[in-house]
Amino acid sequence: MIKFHENNIHAAIFDMDGTMFDTERLRFQTLKQASLELIGVEFTDAYLLSCLGLSARSAEKLANQQYGQEVPYAEIRKRADQLELEHVRKYGVPIKFGLMQVLERLRKSNLKMAVATSSRREIAEEYLINANVYKFFDIIVCGDEVDNGKPHPEIFLKAAEQLNIDPTLCLMFEDSENGVMSAFEAGGLTVLLQDIKEPNSTMLEKANFFYESMHDFLEDLNQFTPKLKMPALFDSFPQTLNQHVVGIHGFGAIGGGYIAQVLSHWDGYTRPKQIYASTRNSLYRNSVNTFGGYSIRYGQHSHNERIDNITVIDASNIEMMQHMYIESSLIALCLPEKAIEQEAKTIAQGLYARYIHFEEQLNPLTVLIVLNKVGAKSLIEQQICSALHEITDAKTVNIIMSQHYFCDTVVNRMVAKITDQKLFRQLKIKYNIFRHVQDEHDLDVTDVDEGTRLNAEQEQLATQYIDDLYEKFKSAHILQNLELILFHAETDMPLYVENNSPLLEKMRQMILVEEIEEIQLIKNRMWNGVHAMTAWAASFRQYETIGIALSDEQISKFMLAVLHEVKVGLKDLLPHRKENLELLAKSFIDSCETAYKDPCDRVARDPYRKLGFGERVLSSLAYNFQRGKPYQEIFKGLVLGYAYVILKQNQRFEDVIRHFAQQLSQTELELEDQLYLQEELKRRLKICDPKLSESVDQHVLLEKILNEKIEVEKT
Incomplete structure (x- = not known):
């Protein structure tokens, strides 16, 4: 009830x-065609309109009045039924x-x-x-x-x-x-x-x-119907498909391993009839399309979750990308920051194609911006506007940008994409299973090393596996029963989304937020910043993943100490977000402790950006230092980041110090404080300076950085 x-x-x-069903228009067409065939006269729109809602007997009486007692109404209706059935059997019921x-x-x-x-x-x-x-x-x-x-x-x-x-x-x-x-x-x-x-x-x-x-x-x-509560990991996706088409611009770890799952849960009542996802990786694209979907693995629960109703398209094919933008009611932009400028051109072409397709009628698209960055929405909109100005006039640009819903997001899950080599292994094993069943001759299969990219011979073999499997088994749906694992994910469910589109009101896995910038700030500093600093520390002990690194008591202790300091600063800055802070902090710790598929080198990448002004590490350091909050552990993390730049990326000591000075100059810190922090960084990084030492023992460096006390008071 x-x-x-x-x-x-x-x-x-x-x-x-x-x-x-939108069948009345179709019924009009078939009755007109049938009457023309049988009595040489088309039924008029006026007659057909007057028959709406009538039983067959009543409609026949009306036909007798208008077209004569001899009109073969039953035969006309039967012929119209045939024509209508032919249409719906071919094209489906509208x-x-x-x-x-x-x-x-x-x-x-x-x-x-x-x-x-x-x-x-x-x-x-x-x-x-x-x-x-x-x-x-x-x-x-x-x-x-x-x-x-x-x-x-x-x-x-x-x-x-x-x-x-x-x-x-x-x-x-x-x-x-x-x-x-x-x-x-x-x-x-x-x-x-x-x-x-x-x-x-x-x-x-x-x-x-x-x-x-x-x-x-x-x-x-x-x-009058409830929004269904946040799903549990083992909750199945809705069986019923609605009429929405959705797109994922960027089929990477977050796009394929998280957003696709969020969209598949939809509102809990139904799910989209089609998901499009774009990538330039042909191996992933062809594998997913051949197997009819893929699976996400949640290792700590021994659970695989299959994503289907998905088609992966070539991100380089502008016609396919435009089709995705025209057909979709929602598109998630899951792009790395460095790709935004280039991809903005494709986004602009997609939005412009949609504008032309709907002939200037208002048909709003909901755009989820999944960028993992404070101020992501502003950055994306600026780039899209700039790209649109290159292909159309200013008035049209304003119309296009104003008619769509752009919504910032905050992702609350760690996801890792498997390497090309590991995907190749899966394809090889599945291919050999079917080859054995078919009793075909053995092929000389090259060994797979531990690298990421495939060599030319492996690429050729991967293509052969996919083509053969598709040709022999696609029609029998056998491949859909085999799990193709593409992503490893943690179990945090919520996606925080800016409350800026009516389409999102009932989404089951989304938490709508009015001040999304505050959640972005928390995620940026407490998750991303601490995550990066932990990865830099782990890299100096050659740990492969975050989960393995945290089995090291010293690294685990360091991560918790940094997290505590960042929380202290955020509680001072956002006292009304205390509950969010505690939930996200616990979620972060739980995720890290089981992140055995989360590579340290992936988390540690691009350190200059993470150490930049307004970003995850320096923002926490500057805030805490300026307001007399504890900052020692955060500063150790910053030192580790710059050490990573020098030792892992072969950057010059002088350039590192210059970078830090430039970033500090943009903060609100007094000049005296800036100079103090610069000198502290120089002192702590001297062990990395090739002018002072020909080689650096990275274990010793880590011990030295983590164990040396940094005074709270300026000297």
């Missing part, structure tokens, strides 16, 4: 044609946008469900099955099973009787005048959905509720 606008509702009864979400919400609200249609049962069942909505309904009452067609109330009364529900406790959905009259006379709560015919005053008077579309009703219904 649901409470809908103060009315207790126990059941929902739906008309079919024109209400659930369903009203929002229907799937409505049916799922009503069903999961424990309503009983029925269809009351003037169509014959043979036609009705084929359409309902074809549209994959037959499963929602307890009973179906058809036009050839009642004595009196609409506008008589018999069909709705019979449906309510079979459901064993009082008609006054039923929502009755209709689109035609005769249908509305039938529902009204039956005593139901009548919902009028506009179809071809503009509702007249009688229809509006008899209807309890009027909506211009099924989607408009869905938006109203959303107020």
